[in-house]
Amino acid sequence: MNLDSRGYVSIVELVVYVPAFVLAIIICVRHGIRQTSGWIYTLLLCLVRIVGSICQLVAYSNPSTGLIQAYLIFDSVGLSPLLFATLGLLSRLVDWVNTERGPILQAVHFRLVQLLITIGLILGIVGGVQRGSSQSTTDTTPQPSSVSQAAIILYIVAFAALVGILLLSFGYLSYVPSKERSISAGVAIALPLILVRLVYSAVSTFTHSKTFSILGGDVGVFVGMAVVEEFLVVIIYIGLGFVVPKLQKGQQGEVGSGQWRQRRERPIKFTSIRGANRA
Incomplete structure (x- = not known):
């Protein structure tokens, strides 16, 4: 198996994402599956990149349209876990503000952003299948798919919504406990990185x-x-998972508890702990 530079990148991805996958599992267990605040999507991103890298490496010794198609699909869905993870973290931040100050955003707003990302994910998978089906093992420039382009447009709209949520929350950080404020800083650093990643996908x-x-x-x-x-x-995001404290029962509000993901779930009362946890 003769690897080129792309193959070595896949090896590096495995070296990074396998330990990250283990750490993400630890974080999800630490916070609880129902209160992961987006870390479950960090876990899924690690899994997607691990499988995608394996497909890339296997294709060197056994090139086939199926492996190319699988790689294109895994590449196309990589943006959705990033956006979902960011949305989950922001939902936790907004919950604190909603409880201490009063609602600045409702669960329906997060549900709409989630819907955009979900549709983008579905279109991304379909577009990856289409591009892979028309791709030969010797052609290294897949033809753009209109379905994939629609997915990118939805991702861009969802990204803009995430930026808006973060900017809105900045004005209310005084209502957020000190240890939870690291979420806003982490997301603020992550969003420009996600933007660059989004630009790359859009251009390609x-x-x-x-x-x-x-x-x-x-x-x-x-x-x-x-x-x-x-x-x-x-x-x-893995660092944030170890920094922010685990929420106790009753400390998670409508937005962060998943009411925007599961409408039939009974509301969870978000107990105010203004005095105890505020810096």
């Missing part, structure tokens, strides 16, 4: 540029605009 999807080709594009551009950004966001 909307243009025929060989430089931004998913399969045979410039490796330096791929690493600098996609791989590194995802590494850093995963590190930031």
Whole structure:
């Protein structure tokens, strides 16, 4: 098996994401599956990248349209866990503000953003299947798919909504306990990284540029605009998982408890702990 530079990138991804996957499991167990505040999506991103890297490496010794299709699908869905994880963390932040100050955003607002990301995820999978089906094992520049382009547009709209939620929450951080404020700082650092990753996907999807080709594009551009950004966001979110305290029963509000994900679930009262946990 003769590896090229892309193959070595896949090996590095395995070296990074396998330990990150283990740490993400620890965080999900620590906070509880129902109160992971987005860390479950960090876990899923690690899993997606691990499987995608394995497909890439196997394709060197056994090139096939099926493996190429699988790699394109896993690459196309990578943005959705990043956006979902960010949305989950912001929901936790907004819950504190809603409880201490009064509602600034409702669960329905988060549900709408979730819907955009979910539809983008579905379209991304369909687009990856289409691009993979029309891809030969020798052609390194997949043709852009209109379905994939629609997915990117939805991701861009969802990203803009996440930025808006973060900016809105900045004005109410005084209502958030000191240990929880690290979420706003972490997300503020992560969003520009996600933006760069989103730009890379948009250019590779909307243009025929060989430089931004998913399969045979410039490796330096791929690493600098996609791989590194995802590494850093995963590190930031895993770090937040160990920094912020586990919420006790009754401390999670409508937004963070998943009411925007499961409408039939009974509301959970978010107990105010203004005096105890405020800096």
